[in-house]
Amino acid sequence: MRIDCHTHSIHSFDGSVPVKAICAAAKEKGLDVLAVTDHCDVTADPGEDLLICVQKAYDEISAFQKRVSFSLLAGVELGQVMNHPSFSERVLSCRPFDFVISSVHDAEGIEDFYYLDYDHLSDEELLSYLNDYIDRLFWTVRWGKGDTLAHITYPFRYLAENSRKGIDPKAFLSRWRDLFSLLVKREMALEVNTSGLRQTIGKTLPDEFLLTEYYALGGRLITVGSDAHTAEDLGKGIEETIAMLKKIGFTEVSYFVKRNRKSVTL
Ligand SMILES: [Zn+2]
Numbered sequence: 001m002r003i004d005c006h007t008h009s010i011h012s013f014d015g016s017v018p019v020k021a022i023c024a025a026a027k028e029k030g031l032d033v034l035a036v037t038d039h040c041d042v043t044a045d046p047g048e049d050l051l052i053c054v055q056k057a058y059d060e061i062s063a064f065q066k067r068v069s070f071s072l073l074a075g076v077e078l079g080q081v082m083n084h085p086s087f088s089e090r091v092l093s094c095r096p097f098d099f100v101i102s103s104v105h106d107a108e109g110i111e112d113f114y115y116l117d118y119d120h121l122s123d124e125e126l127l128s129y130l131n132d133y134i135d136r137l138f139w140t141v142r143w144g145k146g147d148t149l150a151h152i153t154y155p156f157r158y159l160a161e162n163s164r165k166g167i168d169p170k171a172f173l174s175r176w177r178d179l180f181s182l183l184v185k186r187e188m189a190l191e192v193n194t195s196g197l198r199q200t201i202g203k204t205l206p207d208e209f210l211l212t213e214y215y216a217l218g219g220r221l222i223t224v225g226s227d228a229h230t231a232e233d234l235g236k237g238i239e240e241t242i243a244m245l246k247k248i249g250f251t252e253v254s255y256f257v258k259r260n261r262k263s264v265t266l
């Protein structure tokens with residue numbers, strides 16, 4: 001079974017592929033399950049426009065669900081819910097989503113890690129942002145209304161690209177362990193995001209080392225996604241990721257239909 005549970009269409013601010021073209025590419029690549037999960041980045045003052053945008057994306061994806069021969073899931077990548085929890089709940093109830101990805105892309109006082117000026121940051125500042133980022137992951141899991149927690153080592157892919165390779169996710173091992181235990185307790189899945197395999201960091205987010213820790217702490221719920229923003233990247237890295245997961249000991253991956261978990265045996 002070929003599965004990709006994290007992709008972006010033209011309905012994402014950083015996406016360019018119409019839903020129709022994503023569906024055509026998924027069919028061509030032989031995907032059995034595809035989730036389209038456009039961004040909804042929650043700010044402290046989110047406008048109604050954001051909600052309208054999310055609804056438009058859902059409506060278009062769900063219109064295609066009847067036209068395709070594979071399982072097309074209408075999802076959303078809901079980011080930074082702590083900025084406005086009640087708005088985030090409105091997003092979740094505005095349409096009957098199949099699948100909700102929870103993610104974090106920033107830290108207190110900064111925009112997305114993508115925009116940071118890494119050459120002019122002290123190690124102290126950077127460590128404080130990274131700890132705050134991880135605090136936000138904890139907040140997100142405690143909030144608990146998403147199906148999976150996405151790309152937990154997201155900032156580290158930018159460190160790898162910006163002469164800060166020395167700061168490794170392993171430096172935060174005890175925090176990751178606590179986060180994994182919380183995920184297990186809350187029965188929330190952990191995403192393995194394959195985008196890192198296409199980038200300088202050259203590893204999945206999180207990587208084999210951290211996934212082994214998650215498994216050791218009882219973590220069994222995994223979703224996998226390419227985070228493709230182009231038709232070409234759809235499904236990329238999933239096969240090798242499944243092989244890695246099997247090597248660690250995982251026997252299944254999950255996907256969600258109308259927020260109900262389904263599993264695929266590896
Ligand atoms: Zn993301």
Ligand SMILES: [Zn+2]
Binds near residue numbers: 006008077227
């Ligand atoms: Zn994404």
